Amino acid sequence: MDELFEPGGGEWTGVSERLAALERLVDALWVLGVGAVVGVVLVLTDQRAWLPAVGAVAAVLLAWGWWYAGRSRRAWGYTEREQDLLVRRGVAWRSLVVVPYGRMQFVDVTRGPLERAFGIATVQLHTAAAATDARIPGLLPEEASRLRDRLAHLGETRTAGL
Amino acid sequence: MTDAAGAAGGGDGGDPGAPYRGPGAVVLGRLHPLTPVLRGWRFVVAALAVLVPQNADLLGGGQRGLLRLGTGVAVLLLVGGVAGVLAWRFTRYGIDGGDLRVDSGVLFRRSRRVRLDRLQAVDVVQPLLARLLGMAELRLEVAGGSSTEAPLAYLSLDDAHRLRNELLARAAGIEEDAPEAPERLLHEVPGGRLLASSLLTTPVVVGVVLVPVALGVAAVVEGVGSLLFLAPALLSIAQPLLQQFLANFGFTLAESPDGLRLRRGLLEKRAQTVPPGRIQAVRVVEPWLWRRFTDWVRLDVDIAGYGAGQQASSAQLLPVAPRHEVLALLERVLPGASLPAVRLEGVPRRAAWLAPLTRRVLGAGYDDRYFVARRGLLERETDVMPHERAQSVRVTQGPLQRRLGLASLTLDTTPGPVTVRAEHRDAREAVALALHEAELARRARAAAPPERWMAAHPAAPVVPPALPDPPGDGPGAGPSGAGQPRAPYPPPA
Numbered sequence: 001m002d003e004l005f006e007p008g009g010g011e012w013t014g015v016s017e018r019l020a021a022l023e024r025l026v027d028a029l030w031v032l033g034v035g036a037v038v039g040v041v042l043v044l045t046d047q048r049a050w051l052p053a054v055g056a057v058a059a060v061l062l063a064w065g066w067w068y069a070g071r072s073r074r075a076w077g078y079t080e081r082e083q084d085l086l087v088r089r090g091v092a093w094r095s096l097v098v099v100p101y102g103r104m105q106f107v108d109v110t111r112g113p114l115e116r117a118f119g120i121a122t123v124q125l126h127t128a129a130a131a132t133d134a135r136i137p138g139l140l141p142e143e144a145s146r147l148r149d150r151l152a153h154l155g156e157t158r159t160a161g162l
Numbered sequence: 163m164t165d166a167a168g169a170a171g172g173g174d175g176g177d178p179g180a181p182y183r184g185p186g187a188v189v190l191g192r193l194h195p196l197t198p199v200l201r202g203w204r205f206v207v208a209a210l211a212v213l214v215p216q217n218a219d220l221l222g223g224g225q226r227g228l229l230r231l232g233t234g235v236a237v238l239l240l241v242g243g244v245a246g247v248l249a250w251r252f253t254r255y256g257i258d259g260g261d262l263r264v265d266s267g268v269l270f271r272r273s274r275r276v277r278l279d280r281l282q283a284v285d286v287v288q289p290l291l292a293r294l295l296g297m298a299e300l301r302l303e304v305a306g307g308s309s310t311e312a313p314l315a316y317l318s319l320d321d322a323h324r325l326r327n328e329l330l331a332r333a334a335g336i337e338e339d340a341p342e343a344p345e346r347l348l349h350e351v352p353g354g355r356l357l358a359s360s361l362l363t364t365p366v367v368v369g370v371v372l373v374p375v376a377l378g379v380a381a382v383v384e385g386v387g388s389l390l391f392l393a394p395a396l397l398s399i400a401q402p403l404l405q406q407f408l409a410n411f412g413f414t415l416a417e418s419p420d421g422l423r424l425r426r427g428l429l430e431k432r433a434q435t436v437p438p439g440r441i442q443a444v445r446v447v448e449p450w451l452w453r454r455f456t457d458w459v460r461l462d463v464d465i466a467g468y469g470a471g472q473q474a475s476s477a478q479l480l481p482v483a484p485r486h487e488v489l490a491l492l493e494r495v496l497p498g499a500s501l502p503a504v505r506l507e508g509v510p511r512r513a514a515w516l517a518p519l520t521r522r523v524l525g526a527g528y529d530d531r532y533f534v535a536r537r538g539l540l541e542r543e544t545d546v547m548p549h550e551r552a553q554s555v556r557v558t559q560g561p562l563q564r565r566l567g568l569a570s571l572t573l574d575t576t577p578g579p580v581t582v583r584a585e586h587r588d589a590r591e592a593v594a595l596a597l598h599e600a601e602l603a604r605r606a607r608a609a610a611p612p613e614r615w616m617a618a619h620p621a622a623p624v625v626p627p628a629l630p631d632p633p634g635d636g637p638g639a640g641p642s643g644a645g646q647p648r649a650p651y652p653p654p655a
Contacts, residue, residue: 005557007593084600095558096593098600102607103553128305128466129553129574131581 005088005096010079012088018118019138020073026114027065031058078136083158085125085151087134099134101154103127109148111141123147190254190265197253197316198246200292209238255314262302262329264314279613280304281333282440282467285476286322288431298322302329303467305576326435330420333437335614345418349491351481353411359458359482360407362451364540365399410481417494419616424479434476438615440465443547443573443580444479444496446488450540459485461492464578477579492546496532499546504534512566513586526571526584526595531606533573533599535584545582547573550606552582555596559589571595 006012035058042050071091078087084100108124115121115137121144125134139147217231253266261275285301292298292315299315300322317325327342360366376392411428421437442464452458461480468477479495480488492499506525514521519539526535528549536544552573559569569589573582587595 004589004593005559007597083604092561093558094564095556096596097557098555098596100554100600100604100607102604127553127574128576130577131556131572131574132554133556134554 005094006077007096008079008081008086010081010086012077012079015073015076015136015138016120016140017073018120018140019076020069022114022118022120022138023069023072024066027069028062031061031065073138076136076138080147080150085134087136089135095133097132097134099125099127099132100158101151102158104151104155107148107151107155109144120144123151125151190256190263193250193253193255193314194297194316194318194321195250196295196297197250198243200295200297200316201249202242202246203291205242206239209242210235213238257328257332260332276302276304278329278333279335281329281437283437283465284326284329284435286319286326286433288319288427290429292316293429293431300325303465305466327420330435330437333614334420334616335612336616343418343420345416345423347414347416348494349415349480349483349487351410351413351483355458355482356407356410356413358456359452360403362455363403363449364451366403367451369396369399406481410478413481415480415491422479422495426481432476436465439611439613441479441496441548442466442551442575442578443545443582444492444499445580446492446501446544446546448485448542448544450542452482453542457485458482459488461488461495462579464575464580466576468578496546496548499532499548501534501544501546504529504532506534506536509586510568510588513568515566516562516568516586521586524585526587528599528602530602533582533602535582537583537585545580547575547580547582548606549599549602550610551575552599552603555599555603557589557592557596563589569593571599573599 035054038054039051042048042054068091075091075094076087076089078085083102084098086096086098088094088096105126105128108126109121110124111121119141120138121141122135122137123139123144124136126132127134136147213234214231217227217234248268249266252268252271253264255262255264257263257278258275260278262278263273263275265271265273281302282305283303285303287299287301288297289299296319297316298319299313300317301313314322314325323342330343373392373396408428409430409432410426413426414424416423416425421435421440424432424434424436426432444464445462447460447462448458449460452460460478460482463477463479465477480491483491489501492501504527506527509517509521509524511521513524517524520537523539523542524537526533528534531548533547533549533552534544536542552575554574556572556574557569558572563569563586567589568586569592571584571587571592575582584592584595
């Protein structure tokens with residue numbers, strides 16, 4: 001991550017390594033699932049010669065997914081400044097969003113079943129603009145609660161109309 | 163159901179449609195008694211359109227057949243009528259403190275309160291039939307709703323105007339009864355210009371070129387009968403244009419202390435009021451044919467509450483006007499916004515890799531109150547946004563932009579036709595600009611006037627902002643303001 005998308009001068013916080021683990025698991029399930037289906041079809045149609053190629057592709061995909069999950073995990077980051085929250089994300093398509101606390105309409109903390117299993121949560125900020133994409137996944141539950149309470153508090157004290 | 167007692171107690175005496183706030187309990191009014199007819203006629207016509215052809219044999223079947231069909235229609239009318247009347251009886255509305263309260267629903271009761279200080283716009287809409295009967299629908303737009311939050315259909319036109327004025331006065335922070343605010347006509351779109359502007363669009367010009375060619379080909383090859391295949395295409399070109407023309411016919415834009423007033427429509431009339439400070443962003447649109455031949459422009463606007471579900475024309479602040487007049491108007495609509503005064507910074511030469519044709523058009527800049535961005539090759543668009551309206555600021559960078567050291571900056575606003583975006587800036591500059599913009603927005607918000615725009619000075623809440631003299635001091639009355647007593651607003655203390 002170069003410093004361009006880490007402006008603001010403050011301390012940037014990353015997200016938990018567990019997010020990468022979760023994504024790796026999801027990737028692996030996809031690759032193995034699709035691979036298994038393709039494998040069964042090949043066996044049933046007597047095309048066993050292709051099996052090693054399928055295995056190789058699956059291995060490459062797994063390795064790439066493994067690496068990408070780590071990159072993508074490291075790309076997430078946020079920093080709480082005095083007046084606004086900065087969130088950065090993305091590997092190939094990167095983005096940086098600045099959300100003033102006063103613009104915040106509400107904060108969500110969500111935990112899906114997989115996220116619960118991995119012990120992480122997602123915090124999402126909503127403003128009056130639907131396009132605002134201020135989502136921070138892969139937070140430890142206590143950090144997510146802390147962030148939510150702090151953001152809600154800051155939003156109240158610095159609130160503004162539309 | 164706690165509201166039912168209050169609802170049942172009120173509105174039975176006196177004028178059924180008029181909202182009235184008594185000294186004690188809130189008295190809620192009813193919609194106009196013709197409401198069920200106006201809301202129901204479409205269903206009746208649709209039902210007849212389905213029923214009659216399907217039972218055409220009954221029509222030919224002598225008296226008995228006619229009788230059966232007649233009975234069916236009568237039952238339909240009765241059931242629909244009872245449902246409509248019930249819905250009407252159970253709908254009540256009134257102003258309750260700082261809220262508009264609307265109680266409705268027969269089986270599932272609903273009592274809704276709309277905070278008036280969050281009011282974004284008020285529309286008085288008259289569909290053709292309602293207009294013939296002197297009725298109108300009042301629509302309140304508040305931020306966050308996916309559709310119009312509190313449509314009151316139907317009221318008599320006078321009641322709709324009265325309620326509109328009262329809602330706006332309360333939204334402005336004036337408690338006592340205020341007469342309708344005076345208004346000053348800012349701009350009027352002549353029918354001829356509207357027609358010409360509709361014709362001077364790409365589909366029409368393409369059509370005008372294509373049709374003679376098609377005619378010639380058809381005449382040589384097959385004869386004129388083969389031209390029928392063109393009809394659907396021509397219709398699909400003409401239909402939206404006609405719709406736009408009808409919707410924008412007789413367009414006027416006026417200014418008053420309670421906001422901008424827009425009136426438009428040939429068949430369906432629409433009178434919109436946008437209170438001060440509710441405009442989130444404005445886009446100056448210059449289609450290339452207009453730019454080439456007439457120097458006309460169009461103004462689109464983002465207003466919270468006019469979501470994507472709204473008719474596109476209600477988000478047009480000005481359908482067509484000469485550029486210099488629009489620039490002058492812009493300063494009135496967004497106080498102090500002067501497009502020529504904001505210097506637009508171009509994009510680096512290397513952006514030509516990503517935007518070879520529009521590189522010279524792309525630009526962005528700001529002054530202490532507005533952010534301005536320009537783009538578009540054929541349809542040139544210049545977005546203007548007050549700093550304090552930015553909900554969030556985003557910098558995005560795709561893989562190609564990354565190689566070139568470029569990035570795009572977006573100022574997020576409420577949903578609408580305008581997206582404020584400065585494309586392909588130098589990446590370093592874009593990030594710095596984003597942080598700076600956040601700071602500018604914060605400062606602008608701190609200095610922004612209150613949401614209750616007349617409540618700034620509690621000692622003298624009734625002094626309207628001074629209206630500068632218009633170019634030609636014409637009467638401010640618009641076409642649909644007839645019948646309203648026009649008193650000075652508000653009376654001098």
